[in-house]
Amino acid sequence: MRQALLTFLIVVSTSGIGSAQSAQMPVVEDFEPASTNQPGREYPRVNSEGRVRAGISAPEASRVQLDISAVKYDLVKDENGFWTGDSDPQDEGFHYYQLWIDGATVPDPGSLYFYGASRWGSGIEIPAKDQDFYALKNVPQGQIREHFYFSKINNGMRRCFVYTPPEYDKDTSKRYPVLYLQHGGGEDETGWPNQGKTGFIMNNLIAEGKARPFIIVMDNGTWRWPENVPRPKPGERPSGPWPPQGWADGFRKTLLEDIIPMIDASYRTLADQKHRAMAGLSMGGMQTRVITLTDTDVFSYVGLFSGGSFSLEDVNNAPGFKENVKLVFVSYGSKELENAVRFGGDPRANTEALKEAGLHTHFYVSPNTAHEWQTWRRSLHAFAPLLFRE
DSSP states (O other): OHHHHHHTTSOOOSOOOSOBOOOSSOOOOOOEEOTTBOTTOOOSEEOTTOOEEEEEEOTTOSOEEEEETTEEEEOEEOTTSEEEEEOOOOOSEEEEEEEEETTEEEOOTTBOEEEETTEEEEEEEEOOTTGGGGSOOSSOOOEEEEEEEEETTTTEEEEEEEEEOTTTTTOTTOOBOEEEEEOOTTOOTTHHHHTTOHHHHHHHHHHTTOSOOOEEEEOOOOOOOOTTSOOOOTTOOOOSSSSOTTTTHHHHHHIIIIIHHHHHHHSOBOOSGGGEEEEEETHHHHHHHHHHHHOTTTOSEEEEESSOOOOHHHHHTSTTHHHHOOEEEEEEEHHHHHTTOOOSSOHHHHHHHHHHTTOOEEEEEETTOOSSHHHHHHHHHHHGGGTTOO
16 A cells, blocks of 8 residues: 555656566567657657667777666667667656766757656657647637746745746636646646647647636745655665644645645635635646645635545535535546556546545546656646636
């Protein structure tokens, strides 16, 4: 159980152990530079099977490996000191990866950098059959604003990103609902705007008339070990309940006492419970679960993306939840459900039990994906049209 829970507090690490070679199958030679490459860089490349072909010049190195999806693949050096090698086919969507050069982990100089696994590093986009829903299109574009503010709770400056819909600056009398959208463990407030494609997803949904325009706030939910809970020694697994008691308290106070008041003061919001939603992926989903069960008078719509579920007991022990919450949305990747990477009971059964008890619930499964960004992009795409429908 503890190991399963740990999965939800970190982005799946790309530092897999051991070495693997691509399966002995003919490789389709239709590789093209990845869309996530730095301008003009030919590597890494992706083919129609979803294989990644890494390439780097390292003439003095003795061993180079591509490390993606917790598997390492040996690269081969040519007479000019240029190393290349292929991965097995990857799931559609975004993946963190890195290179190993003589035992040292390094970012790939060919890729753009993304914050995940608690560091800035390489990422790659595997083209998806349904990528149209987050494509950049010739439709009215909203803005993602970088917003710095002072936090009384943390006694320092913080940053969040705020999505405002395309029409926001045209009619300055109109007010909007707000979704507070949280990232996963080892990520930060850049995750949803960059890896999550939040702006493009919303612009396209709004242009198609499928979602009501609303504001989205993406802040940093990274948590610190609670001071009143003994910290495990290095290398030891935590004892007692996991996550530790009070782990979400710091962000909860920051959200309720700093972030929400700041957003309501700075943007034209509909500043009441029925026009406020909270959702998150993985760790952010776990934070959403804790906060919305505790503060049932703050949020009306709730989304957990690969972040557990609500049991009937949870809801019965949370006064006001049944009366105040208009929607409970729970989602997972199909491979997560197959591999039982979940906690707190069967999420589908839990969600169905809430529906039978009279709550409005929605259970979504992303096909052929695991604990990864394509699952969460699809989750947002399915969640957003259900919000703030009067």
